[in-house]
Amino acid sequence: MKILIIAGNLDQSAPGIVFQRIVNGLSKLHEVHVIASHLDSSISLFSNDLRIIQKQKTNSKFDKLSMILFKRNLVDNLWGKKVAKSIHPKENYDLIFGLISFGHYEGLFGGLELRKKLLSPLAIYSVDAIPAPEGWMPKDYFYYSLKSMIRKNLSKTNAMFSSNDKMLNYQMSLMINKKKIFSSTVYTPSIGTFKILPPSKESENIFLYTGGIYGPRKLDYLFQAFENLIQKYPFARLWFVGTKISKQFLERYSEELQNKVSVYPFSDDLESYYQKATALIDIDADLPDDIFISSKIVNYLMVDRLIISETGEDSPSRLLFSGIESISQCNHSAKELYLAMENAITCADINYESRKVIIDKFHVNSVCKKLSEDLKNFLSFNKKNYEN
Structure with missing residues (x-):
């Protein structure tokens, strides 16, 4: 498969590390191109092609205000349009794969703009539940605006992936047309092997x-x-x-x-x-x-x-x-x-x-092997939906 991955910051944050491992894992199995808003110098990517399209800097107060007033993250939305302009309409991908986390929706908005332009199906992977359920964040104007944005825009996608089954069920419950959306889990990938550490020398x-x-x-x-x-x-x-x-x-x-x-x-x-x-x-x-x-x-x-x-x-x-x-x-x-x-x-x-x-x-090789199979199944699922 030829996959176009859209992401925001690829850095040493928890989501950034997860995204890096997924990109590198899928790159071993498929032709993977990446568009991101930022790549930290400490991150090593092994994709076939990488494009960095910078995003306008803003702050959390502006993002929160724009969400409340317009029910969208304006900066990420504009970045998505900028990404779409950078791609030639004849570029061909089997699918677009957007990577998102709470507060970072570049993969969603960029993915939606590119889907319209390239006519490729769009899958989204979120490491977080968006918005976080009751108990994690107050149900205020921001919460309901974020929920509205996510419901509206995720419902336009073709596939949804989350970090575990319960989170996936929660995220899918927000969808409008969930029967037409393929869904599966992507566990948080780990690297390395099990280590036998020296016994503790502490007396405590x-x-x-x-x-x-x-x-x-x-x-x-x-x-x-x-x-x-x-x-x-x-x-x-x-x-x-x-x-x-x-x-x-x-x-x-x-x-x-x-x-x-x-x-x-x-x-x-x-x-x-x-x-x-x-x-x-x-x-x-x-x-x-x-x-x-x-x-x-x-x-x-x-x-x-x-x-x-x-x-x-x-x-x-x-x-x-x-x-x-x-x-x-x-x-x-x-x-x-x-x-x-x-x-x-x-x-x-x-x-x-x-x-x-x-x-x-949880090992990155197993996670990406399963994800690869899921993406193939998603394309078959999407083709059947399109034919129907």
Whole structure:
């Protein structure tokens, strides 16, 4: 297949890294051309052709205001028209593949403009649910304007891909003509192989959380569990890397606990922290029917450390990682987290064999192989719809 990929910033942000891996993975299987608004110098792309078409710089306040007033992101919309003008109408592609995330809709607007010009079918992949469901963002004028924009414009596409089944179902529920839209999942792709790290030389039992904590992802249950844990295991420690924790939050807990909590700045070298850890902590949103899966757990999978996952009853994490011996799944419960942390301290051997299947499922080669098959099926699906 000859695929034209449209994206915004290809950078070191979480969406940017995902997009880079998808571009490079598909480029091994097909002829891939890319149009983006920006390419970070640290990003390596292996596409057959790359064009950077710069986008007018703006700020979030302007974007939010234009969304409320016009129910569209004006800058991304104008960029899409600019992209369409740069393409010769006789350029031939089997399909256009737009990559989008919350706040970055270049792939959608550029894709729609190019579909009109080239008459090629358009597929969209979003790493985020747009707009985020209740509990993640307030239902204000911006929310309803964004929802209107997404409903109107995604419904004009021919295929929709999301990061997991629950997110896909949510996104498809916003569509007007969803029966005519092909849909499937694209898991967040990982790279590398499973690593056996050297045993920790720390005399303490370190529980490690990496990345931000925000919205309905909360530290309350973890801290309550840890406060109980240190009464029995005083050598336990709680480490955070790249996490902002307010002074007011910490002061809710005992001085003893505060002295056992360490917060380190953002680091690209997480492996050195993983090596020192007894267990790695992942926290999902404390919401019913959450649809997000954190990107950090995909990284955690790749090292031989126990994972403690605080998640909901019917979350994507619960569904995907259930039954894996080296992943302790807990409800949003201090008691369950305490027991999982105690188990991490006391267990002698951990079997990581059951991770192999899920690691393979998330590996970039597997993700892009499945995506390639899905895109072929999409073209057949689209052809049948067109003929009917």
